[in-house]
Amino acid sequence: MKRFAELYTALDATTKTNAKVAAMESYFRQAPASDAAWATYFLRGGKLRSPFPSKLMRQWAAEAAGIPAWLLEECYESVGDLAETAALLVPDAGTGSSDIKLTEWIEQRLAPLRAMPETEQREMILRSWLQLSSSERFVWNKLITGSFRVGVSEGLVLRGLAAATEVPESVLAHRLSGSWQPTPEAWALLISKETSDAATSQPYPFFLSHPLEGSPDQLGNVTEWLVERKWDGIRAQVIRRKGEVHIWSRGGEQITDRFPEVLSEAWRLPNGTVLDGEILGWNDGRVMPFADLQQRIARRKPGKAILAKVPARLMAFDLLEWDGVDIRARPLVERRTILETLPVNLSPSLPALTWDDVAALRASSRELGTEGVMLKRLHSPYGVGRQRGDWWKSKIEPYSVDAVLINAQRGHGRRASLYTAYTFGVWDEGKLVPFAKAYSGLTDAEIRAADSFIRKNTVERFGPVCSVTPELVFEIAFEGIQRSTRHKSGIAVRFPRMARWRTDKKAADADTLETVKALLRT
Amino acid sequence: MSLLELRPSGLFCPGGDFYIDPWKGVDRAIITHGHADHARVGSKSYLCCNDAVEILHTRLGHQASIQGVAYGETVSFGGVNVTLYPAGHILGSAQIKVESRGYSWVVSGDYKVEPDATCAAFQPVRCNGFVTEATFALPIYRWRPSGEVFAQVNEWWRANAAEKRASVLYAYSLGKAQRLLSGVDADIGPIYTHGSVERLNEVYRRAGVALPKTTYALTADIATYAGSLIVAPPGMNGSSWVRRFGDFSTAIASGWMQVRGHRRRRAVDRGFTLSDHADWPGLLSAIRETGAETIWVTHGSIDPLVRWLNENGWDAKGLDTQFTSDEADQNETSETEQVPE
Ligand SMILES: [Zn+2]
Numbered sequence: 001m002k003r004f005a006e007l008y009t010a011l012d013a014t015t016k017t018n019a020k021v022a023a024m025e026s027y028f029r030q031a032p033a034s035d036a037a038w039a040t041y042f043l044r045g046g047k048l049r050s051p052f053p054s055k056l057m058r059q060w061a062a063e064a065a066g067i068p069a070w071l072l073e074e075c076y077e078s079v080g081d082l083a084e085t086a087a088l089l090v091p092d093a094g095t096g097s098s099d100i101k102l103t104e105w106i107e108q109r110l111a112p113l114r115a116m117p118e119t120e121q122r123e124m125i126l127r128s129w130l131q132l133s134s135s136e137r138f139v140w141n142k143l144i145t146g147s148f149r150v151g152v153s154e155g156l157v158l159r160g161l162a163a164a165t166e167v168p169e170s171v172l173a174h175r176l177s178g179s180w181q182p183t184p185e186a187w188a189l190l191i192s193k194e195t196s197d198a199a200t201s202q203p204y205p206f207f208l209s210h211p212l213e214g215s216p217d218q219l220g221n222v223t224e225w226l227v228e229r230k231w232d233g234i235r236a237q238v239i240r241r242k243g244e245v246h247i248w249s250r251g252g253e254q255i256t257d258r259f260p261e262v263l264s265e266a267w268r269l270p271n272g273t274v275l276d277g278e279i280l281g282w283n284d285g286r287v288m289p290f291a292d293l294q295q296r297i298a299r300r301k302p303g304k305a306i307l308a309k310v311p312a313r314l315m316a317f318d319l320l321e322w323d324g325v326d327i328r329a330r331p332l333v334e335r336r337t338i339l340e341t342l343p344v345n346l347s348p349s350l351p352a353l354t355w356d357d358v359a360a361l362r363a364s365s366r367e368l369g370t371e372g373v374m375l376k377r378l379h380s381p382y383g384v385g386r387q388r389g390d391w392w393k394s395k396i397e398p399y400s401v402d403a404v405l406i407n408a409q410r411g412h413g414r415r416a417s418l419y420t421a422y423t424f425g426v427w428d429e430g431k432l433v434p435f436a437k438a439y440s441g442l443t444d445a446e447i448r449a450a451d452s453f454i455r456k457n458t459v460e461r462f463g464p465v466c467s468v469t470p471e472l473v474f475e476i477a478f479e480g481i482q483r484s485t486r487h488k489s490g491i492a493v494r495f496p497r498m499a500r501w502r503t504d505k506k507a508a509d510a511d512t513l514e515t516v517k518a519l520l521r522t
Numbered sequence: 523m524s525l526l527e528l529r530p531s532g533l534f535c536p537g538g539d540f541y542i543d544p545w546k547g548v549d550r551a552i553i554t555h556g557h558a559d560h561a562r563v564g565s566k567s568y569l570c571c572n573d574a575v576e577i578l579h580t581r582l583g584h585q586a587s588i589q590g591v592a593y594g595e596t597v598s599f600g601g602v603n604v605t606l607y608p609a610g611h612i613l614g615s616a617q618i619k620v621e622s623r624g625y626s627w628v629v630s631g632d633y634k635v636e637p638d639a640t641c642a643a644f645q646p647v648r649c650n651g652f653v654t655e656a657t658f659a660l661p662i663y664r665w666r667p668s669g670e671v672f673a674q675v676n677e678w679w680r681a682n683a684a685e686k687r688a689s690v691l692y693a694y695s696l697g698k699a700q701r702l703l704s705g706v707d708a709d710i711g712p713i714y715t716h717g718s719v720e721r722l723n724e725v726y727r728r729a730g731v732a733l734p735k736t737t738y739a740l741t742a743d744i745a746t747y748a749g750s751l752i753v754a755p756p757g758m759n760g761s762s763w764v765r766r767f768g769d770f771s772t773a774i775a776s777g778w779m780q781v782r783g784h785r786r787r788r789a790v791d792r793g794f795t796l797s798d799h800a801d802w803p804g805l806l807s808a809i810r811e812t813g814a815e816t817i818w819v820t821h822g823s824i825d826p827l828v829r830w831l832n833e834n835g836w837d838a839k840g841l842d843t844q845f846t847s848d849e850a851d852q853n854e855t856s857e858t859e860q861v862p863e
């Protein structure tokens with residue numbers, strides 16, 4: 001327990017990503033397999049249901065501290081967390097910290113609690129407190145009450161594991177997908193250097209489009225272009241290989257289990273097929289708003305109710321692998337011809353003979369619940385990353401940029417206690433430069449969620465403003481853009497607002513200053 | 523006539539016609555110690571412990587009329603005997619015993635019961651009525667022995683020094699900073715200080731307190747500070763002043779660091795739980811040892827302590843004073859205002 005509590009303390013004490021990764025690396029390097037498995041489970045947000053109601057923990061903590069119940073409540077008021085209050089109240093027995101393995105604490109002590117009568121539970125808990133130091137007691141209480149959480153994202157855990165085991169993050173992500181069980185055997189498989197198992201699941205790098213600046217007739221002859229709707233969903237690759245199906249988001253996350261409908265459709269594909277498309281909420285023959293789909297992103301295992309409320313499907317628009325062969329170098333028109341023979345929901349090719357037709361199609365985007373149109377060169381290969389020239393997006397919002405939250409400031413009036421004014425940055429030579437400030441566009445629930453993230457991830461404070469770990473990505477919509485010498489970014493935007501919270505994107509996916517400046521030309 | 527009563531200007535002794543730690547200017551003020559919320563400007567004359575005289579001058583100016591007395595020495599005002607006893611809080615901190623015709627009160631100001639190498643140890647004084655502080659009067663506040671905390675500080679400093687990083691340690695300039703300096707292992711590297719800390723180091727040294735060599739952090743040459751310890755008031759956190767230290771780790775030493783929420787709000791790399799105030803067991807043992815049956819409770823968690831005392835046989839009430847906590851959490855702005863950095 002000592003080592004795990006130290007890991008927790010180290011992760012909790014710093015906001016620096018590298019320090020967090022280093023702490024995890026050193027923990028995983030020395031931890032026995034069973035402890036490493038449990039630590040992985042807990043760091044990734046795994047919880048065990050509490051074996052007793054929290055009022056019993058209150059009772060026992062007051063008893064151990066020799067204080068009346070009202071005084072425990074005063075303490076709880078001041079601390080704000082029951083596990084911590086109990087940890088601080090219980091006197092140290094002087095035995096110091098516990099060298100007993102985390103696994104033993106979980107499997108021999110926590111797990112049996114559930115089946116015990118209350119008197120035995122009480123005895124076990126009081127005894128356990130005496131064996132632990134204050135910081136260990138805190139972590140232990142968090143584990144017992146099922147409220148253990150630590151400020152590391154899935155990606156960061158993967159980085160820590162990869163650093164300690166030298167197994168690539170993507171392979172680890174693959175192996176941890178689904179319902180991973182914290183056993184020494186599972187750990188051994190997780191860190192195995194024999195990585196061919198994961199190759200089957202690996203996606204291709206996504207090809208990304210650029211916003212089209214100005215009128216599309218600069219693109220030449222309209223007949224050389226495929227015109228499609230720009231769907232507002234989760235960009236995803238569906239991989240069907242060797243009797244397996246894997247779904248990857250653009251953020252590099254395995255989302256296979258989150259979309260059972262997409263999964264079951266994918267089983268109908270022949271082995272050796274990789275699709276690129278957009279996962280959408282789909283109801284009554286039309287796409288649902290992105291906000292609805294977002295309710296599903298957070299759920300690792302969606303329940304019946306949400307599946308019925310927001311049914312999902314993959315709108316397929318490209319074929320990257322066919323019959324086990326990587327066909328990305330073949331022209332889009334050929335890839336698409338094969339795609340049209342497959343049992344998929346195909347993103348329709350829109351009829352356009354002139355650029356005016358394209359403009360008219362684009363104008364109808366909003367009523368169809370789409371974001372605009374995509375223009376893809378029919379003879380282009382499937383590129384890598386943000387290569388320019390072959391894929392363009394023409395959105396109905398006059399301007400929109402994906403930017404990273406870098407600073408926050410408290411609001412006024414009703415929202416004085418919350419961080420509601422945000423500064424957003426875009427990438428410029430590896431750094432985030434501030435480019436817009438926005439106050440509006442989020443729902444109250446989103447504001448609360450953002451506020452809690454900001455509090456937990458404050459890096460530095462300058463008066464009422466604080467800088468935060470650059471992690472959250474928002475789509476910022478605005479009405480106009482011009483050059484400005486007063487702004488560090490060299491541009492000023494008019495009426496910026498948060499069009500939506502891109503929980504599907506990571507900071508690295510945000511736009512660059514170059515992309516933003518390109519909008520100046522329109 | 524009662525021996526002590528609360529007036530708009532502060533705690534007053536009608537028999538002796540003096541105030542203790544008044545928050546408005548009065549004719550005669552007896553001062554427990556030099557922290558800003560206890561030693562305020564504007565009074566005509568001050569009386570305090572000998573060791574606190576110079577500290578009071580730094581706070582009240584050199585024209586202030588300040589008389590020093592030794593611990594244990596008794597002075598009389600209108601038939602009321604006044605004796606100062608060590609409070610163990612900071613250099614020169616005193617509990618003030620007020621006695622008239624065999625009946626006595628002790629006003630303890632701020633105190634801690636744990637030994638501190640930079641000031642005289644808290645001395646329990648028998649009395650009928652006791653005025654106690656309550657800064658950390660909740661049972662969640664139980665301090666580890668200071669030796670353990672110094673070991674943590676040394677470990678943190680040593681680890682930073684090994685990486686050629688500076689260690690910026692935030693601590694209240696008067697008292698906490700010197701206590702830390704006396705406890706750290708000066709062999710790890712050079713020690714630099716912020717101006718407000720350095721000035722008080724001088725006062726402590728003149729009073730005979732042994733402190734390691736410290737240097738006022740004047741130079742802006744980053745390389746100078748690699749591996750060093752820098753002691754500065756908490757208000758410097760995030761200021762342009764600390765940027766001169768290049769690559770550095772930050773920590774704060776305060777009793778509030780006991781609670782995770784406070785640690786996280788401070789936005790520093792480490793929080794060390796070290797306080798110059800009594801913890802919950804310390805408060806209870808100090809109160810018991812006075813033998814007093816009446817307890818008045820000032821600044822901090824007044825209500826819980828009053829209720830606990832009343833439930834356990836004391837006659838206790840809260841006093842609505844204007845003392846604030848001098849621990850890092852609260853007072854850092856007034857701390858930094860004095861320093862032209
Ligand atoms: Zn004080």
Ligand SMILES: [Zn+2]
Pocket residue numbers: 557559560631632655821845846847848
């Ligand atoms: Zn005070």
